[in-house]
Amino acid sequence: MKGFVFNVLNKMVEEKLGIEAWDQMVNQLSSDSAGVYTSGGTYPDKEFLDLVSDLSERLQTPVAELVRNFGKYALHEMKKQYAIFFEKHSDAKSFLLSIDQVVHVEVKKLYPEAKLPEFLYEDRSPNELVMIYHSERKMCHFAEGLIEVTGEFFGEEIDQRQVQCMHEGAESCRFELKFRGKG
Numbered sequence: 001m002k003g004f005v006f007n008v009l010n011k012m013v014e015e016k017l018g019i020e021a022w023d024q025m026v027n028q029l030s031s032d033s034a035g036v037y038t039s040g041g042t043y044p045d046k047e048f049l050d051l052v053s054d055l056s057e058r059l060q061t062p063v064a065e066l067v068r069n070f071g072k073y074a075l076h077e078m079k080k081q082y083a084i085f086f087e088k089h090s091d092a093k094s095f096l097l098s099i100d101q102v103v104h105v106e107v108k109k110l111y112p113e114a115k116l117p118e119f120l121y122e123d124r125s126p127n128e129l130v131m132i133y134h135s136e137r138k139m140c141h142f143a144e145g146l147i148e149v150t151g152e153f154f155g156e157e158i159d160q161r162q163v164q165c166m167h168e169g170a171e172s173c174r175f176e177l178k179f180r181g182k183g
């Protein structure tokens with residue numbers, strides 16, 4: 001996982017619980033990165049999962065809900081650091097359609113060792129979109145948070161239903177989205 005993701009988690013923890021909590025969390029890690037993450041560096045997924053499960057206990061929040069909240073937080077950071085990807089779009093659907101073949105492709109050029117998830121799309125009607133997510137990391141709850149805040153950014157409400165999920169043994173996660181436009 002890229003250091004960018006760890007840095008966003010660090011920021012969220014410091015805001016919610018203070019810098020001491022983050023220091024304790026990284027000191028408890030068994031690996032040797034010892035909590036020093038550079039944006040371009042790559043660190044073990046397990047280290048991210050360990051931090052998330054520690055945080056889940058500290059906040060008394062189930063992991064799925066925590067990861068979803070982290071997704072919401074992360075999209076705000078992405079908007080600050082990668083505004084250009086948002087500016088090209090005037091609605092949420094068009095932005096979401098650009099993630100697999102534009103945004104994550106650019107991210108991969110920037111950070112060749114990044115492991116980006118795969119999204120397939122089914123686009124059958126103007127106010128609907130199906131996103132089919134696949135990644136060994138099974139971070140669909142992270143995607144849920146990102147999708148929710150995407151709606152807010154574009155002044156839309158997105159009804160999202162995950163009708164099929166890798167956490168329940170499916171091959172991929174299937175998100176059925178309905179967009180309710182700017183009113």
Ligand code: HEM
Pocket residue numbers: 001002003004005078079082085086096099103104107113114115116117135136137138139140142143146147150
């Ligand atoms: C400007 C917007 C975005 C940027 C710059 C961005 C960039 C990134 C980066 C750097 C990672 C980490 C990859 C790694 O550590 O190997 C990542 C992971 C991820 N991204 Fe994006 N992303 C953006 C928007 C989105 C959106 C809108 C979605 C879905 C709706 C999405 C879905 C994911 C997921 C689920 C992961 C977790 C990794 C995995 O599932 O394997 N991203 N993204």
Ligand SMILES: [Zn+2]
Pocket residue numbers: 140141162164165166167172173174
């Ligand atoms: Zn899922």
